[in-house]
Amino acid sequence: MHIDLTHKIALVSGSTTGIGFAIAEGLAESGATVILNGRTQAAVDHAIATLIARFPAASVRGVAADLGTAAGCEALFAAEPQVDILVNNLGIYGTQDFFEIPDAQWSNFFEVNVMSGVRLSRAYAPAMVQQGWGRIVFISSESGLNIPTEMIHYGFTKTANLSVSRGLAKRLAGTGVTVNAVLPGPTLSAGLEAAFADSAKKAGKTIEEAATAFVLAKRPSSIIRRAATVEEVANMVVYVCSQQASATTGAALRVDGGVVDTIA
Template identity: 70%
Template sequence: MLIDLSDKTAIVTGSTGGIGLAIAQGLAASGATVIVNGRKQDSVDAAIKQITDALPKASVRGVAADLSSAEGLATLQAAEPKADILVNNLGIYAQQDFFETSDEQWQEFFDVNVLSGVRVSRAYVPAMVDQGWGRVVFISSESGLNIPADMIHYGFTKSANLSVARGLAKRLAGTGVTVNSVLPGPTLSEGVAAMLEPMVKKQGVSLQQAGDAFVKAKRPSSIIQRIATTEEVANMVVYTCSPQASATTGAALRVEGGIVDSIG
């Protein structure tokens, strides 16, 4: 299957590292003009350099903006007023006991993980409808279905992503604009690597071995029995953004190694 996005512009929020950066690079490799987004200009510049080093012919621009606020969206829109593809990847996570999670932390997770995708979609989707083609992807998580006891606030936001995406897909019925969620599982991003570093040092194992041990211990229902790569998640997202995925909308597409024990 040859995915050609050479006439498309794609915005990937929160794409200066991890899964977001892999998605941005995957879309660029398929020919899309990609807009990288992060909160700080230096991280945006570094991400653009990483993509263009790997893909010298890639068309990549960047916008530094905090999309957890309306002001950040205004900055993004002023720089990039139109997009054919929107990947709502921006998100934060942290382990925190329910009884120690403050109102302010709940609000922060909602603003970053949920409301950012709502406001960015509200801004960019109408033009997609006008042109009769568009792709919107929300990066959710298997934690949105299997709510972690030690990250209830995070799991809640990932469930909300699924709700928004499904509802928006139905709202856009017949327009040519598809809306889907992609659900990664444990993935070897920079954040997860940092979390695993103590195990690497203490046990003298590789990062990959530590990640695989984490999956087997914390997500024993995993069928692949290993941690995923960011590229594996990005591959699913790139396909979902492609013309070939035209009959896929309102779906929750799992790329979590079979952790969710369901045939649906």
């Protein structure tokens, strides 16, 4: 299968590092013009330079905007009013006991993880419908199904991503615009690498070994028995953004290594 996204414009929110950057790489490698996004211009510029260094022929640009706010989403849309592919990747996470999470933290997680995707989809979907083709992808998580007790506020937002993506897919039925959710499991992104750096060093292990130990201890139902790579997650996203995925919509596509113990 050859995925060709030439002449398509793709926007990936929160794409200066981690899974978002890997998705941007995959889309650029497939020929799409890619719009990167981060909160600071320095981060965006660095990501653009890194991507172009890897793919010199890529068409890449970026917008610095805090999409955890309505104003940031409006600024991004004003700067880039037309896209064919929207990947709502932006998300934050963190461990915190339920009884210690203040209202402000719940609101912040909801604004960043849920409302950023809602606002961008509301802005970009109408033009996709008008042209009869478009792709919208929400990056959810296995934590949206398998709610972690140490991150209930995070799991709640990832469940919300599934509700929005499924509902929007139904709302856009028959338009040529597909809407899907992709659910990564534990993934060896920059954030996870940073979280394991100290413990790995103290234990005399590599970060990959520390991540594997985490998966075995905290996600024992994992079938692959390790953390996924960001490229493995990006591969699924690039596929659902492709022409070939035209019959895939309203789906919750797991790249969780089998963590969620279900056959449906």
